[in-house]
Amino acid sequence: VGNTGEVGWFTREKRIPTQINCNLIDVNKDRQKDCLVVGTEGLLATLNALSGTHYWHVNKNGNVSTDIAAIDFPLIVNDTDSDGVLDLLTIGTVYPNTNHNELLLISGANGNIIGGPLVIPECTSVKLLPEATFITYLCKNGPAEAVRQILYPHLLKKLSANHGSEVPLPKKANLSLKKNIGNTRTEYSNGPGKLIVENEGECPNSCRVNLTLVLEQNGSNNVTWEYTANHVFAMAPSSFSFPNSIRGFVIKL
Template sequence: MSSISGLYSPLPQSISDSDSEREFHMDSLCPPNTRFNENVSDRKGYSKHGPYNKQSQDQLPNMMEAKVIKPQMSTTRKLTFIMSIILCFLPIVIFLWVLPCDADTCPVKVLNWETQQEDVEMKGKINLFFERFKKHFNLAVQYKGDSNSQEILKHGVISLLGNNGEVNWYFRQPTIPQNLDCSLIDVDSDGIRDCLLLDEKGLKAVEVVSGQTVWHVHSHEERTLVENLQFPAVLKDFNHDGVDELMSIYQQKYFMIICGRTGKALCNIIVNECNQVEELQTTGDYVGFHCVNDTVTYLQIQISEIKRKYFNSSHMLNFVKFNLSTSDTNIFRLDQYKLNIENFGTCPDCHSYLKLLSDHDKVIYTKVYNKSHIINPSKFKFGVNAFSAKKHIKGFIVKVWQWHYKFSPKYSSNDLFTSRKDVLNNTNYGNYITERIILITLNDTDYNVVEASTTNITQLCFHTESDFVSCQPDFKNQEYSILIADLDRDGSQELIYYSSSFYLRENVIGNPWQLISTIKLLKLESELPKLYNSKETFGMYPNY
C-alpha cells in the first residue's frame, strides 16, 4: 500500500524562517511540468501516489513567487561614496603636481649670508627686483673694477640671488656705471621691471632675469647711439605701445623723449629759459629740474604740457618757478625723532657730527667723529609685536668711515701704480680706515646706541696728471651701501650692506694688492636682540 504524501518544494537557503512572513515576488523557480498536469487531469484527481488536489496545484506557483526589493542609497551615503573616490585620487594629484618643485619654483626662506667678489668695488644703491616667479627679490649693484687691472671689461653690474647671495649674472662693460635703477619701467612687458643703466656712453635697458641688454638709446634713424644723457624720469605711455616713455636731459640743454619699448629717441625739446638743465625728476603730475643761468633756480612743468609739445611742436611750454627747500637735506626724520648729520672738511682732514633730537627739537644724543665721514643713514621700523627686546622697534642704521694714518704701499716693478709712482715723484700712498656700523634704536621713552660691527679697510690713492687725488675704494661710492627690505616677503626685514677694501697677498708675483668687495645679509629682527649683549649706550656718549 502506497502512502499519499503532499508535493513540496524546498525553500532556498537564502530564505530563513523569519523571511517566510515577508512577501516575495519572483519568477517560478521551476518551469511548469505540462506532462505532469496532463496525467493528473486524465486520472481525475489522482496522482501516482494518491489523490491530488488541483487547487493546491494552482496555488503552487504563487507560493514560489518572490519579490526582490533593491535598496536605494541615501544622499549622505552617495556623498560619502563620492568623497572616498576623490580622496583616493587626491594623494596622486598632490605628489605629482603640488609637492614637486625646483630651486626656481619652491618658496624660499632668506637666511643670513655673506659673499665676496674679487677685483670689484661696489658702488651706489642696492637695487631690488623680482626673480622669475616673483617669490622673492634678487639684488643688483653697480661696480667699478680694480684700478690696477688692465682688463677692458672690468666695470659693470653684478646681480646676486637674494636667498643665498650667489651670483645671478654679471653685466660687464668698459665704462664705469654712473647710475642704476631697477624700479622704474618694464621695457619688455613681461611683468618684471628692468634695470636702467647710465654711463658716459649713454643709457641702456638691461633685462633683469638674464642680465642681457634690451636696447641702447639711439637716434630716430637708428644710425648712432646717443651719449651725453642724464638719468631719465618716467612719463606715461605717449605712443600707445603699452610701455611708458622716458624723458632725459640731453647735452644739458634739451628734453629728450625716449621710447620705453625700443630705446629710440622720439623727439628733442629745447629749454630756452636755461643755459644748462640739471637733475631731472618727477613729482606727481610735474617734472622738475634745476635751471642754471647766473643763478640756479628750480623750475617745474606739467607732464601734460610735455605731452602736448610732443604732439604739437609749435606749442609753447609754460615753466613755473618753484622754491625748493634745501634746509633739511641733512636731517632724517622718523616719527617724532630727527637725526641730524653734518660732514666737514676733505677727508682724511675731516670730521663729522651726529645729533639725535626728540619732540620739540630736544637734543638727546650727540657724537663728534674726528677724521671721519658719516654716510647717509637708513631707517627701519618693525611691527608692534615683531621685536620685544626693550621694545625698540624703530631706528637708524649709520655707516661711519674713520681715517687713521697713511702708509707707503709696496709694488712690484710691473704694477700700474708703480709707473705712476715713478712719474709723479712718490705721490702714491695708502690709508688705513675703520668702517663702523652704528645702530640707533628708539621707542617712545628712550633710545639705544649700539656699535654693530667694525671692519678694517685699506684704501689706495694716487695723484692724476691733473693733480687730482683718486682713491679706491672711495667713500662717495658708499653713500647708498645700506638697504633694509623684506626680500622673501615674509613680513620680517633684512639688513643688506656692502664694503670694499684692498688686501695684501703674500708671495704673489706682480701686484700684491687685491680689491675685494663683501656684501652681507642679516635677518635684522632676529639678529638685533643679540646686539644688546654687546657694547651699548643708554642716554650717554658711547665709549667707542
C-alpha cells in the same frame, strides 16, 4: 643674490655705469621689473634683472645714438607712444650743443628717442626733479639757480610732436632743495634679507664703504656676506624679487 651674496650675473659696458635701478620699468611686459642703467658718455640702457641681458641702448630709429655726450637718470612718465610700456623723460647734452639743457623723451620699450631734443634756452644746465603734476627742474645759468615748473601734459604733447625747439614758458616754483652731507648708515630690506650700506669719509681721498648682508632665519639674524673697501662710495641699491623666491639687491659702487 640676496640670500647668498653670490654674483647673479655679470655684464660689461663700453662706457662706465654710474646709476642703476631695477624697480621702475617693465620693458618686455612680462610683469617683472627690469634694470635701467645710466653712465658716462651718454650711456642709457635697459637690462633683464634676472639674466643681465640687454634689451636696448638709447637710439634714434634703431641706430645707437652717438651724439649724446651726457645724459641724466630719467624720470618715468606715462606711455606716450601707446605701446604698453612706460616712457622716459631726461636731460641730455646733445652735440653740437655743449650745454646740459635738452629734454629727451625716450620709448621705454625700445629706447628710441620719440621726442626732442628740446632746448630749455634760459638755462645752461638743467636737472629734473620728481613731481607728480608738473615737470619740475632746477635751472642753472652761471651763478644763478631757480626751480621751474612746466605743465606735464603740455610738455609731453610738445615733445612727442617734435614741434619747435624751445619748451613752453615755465612757472617759478617755491621748493626747498636739501643736500645731506656726512657719514651714513642705511638699511634696505627685501623679504628675509637686509642689506646694510655704510658710507664714511670724503671721496676720493678718504672715503670707505661697508656692506653687510643679513638674512633672518628661524628668528635669528645671520650675516651671510660682508664687503669693505677704501676709496669707494656705494650708491643706494635697488631690490628685486621673482616668483621662484629669488630675491636680491643690485648696487653700484
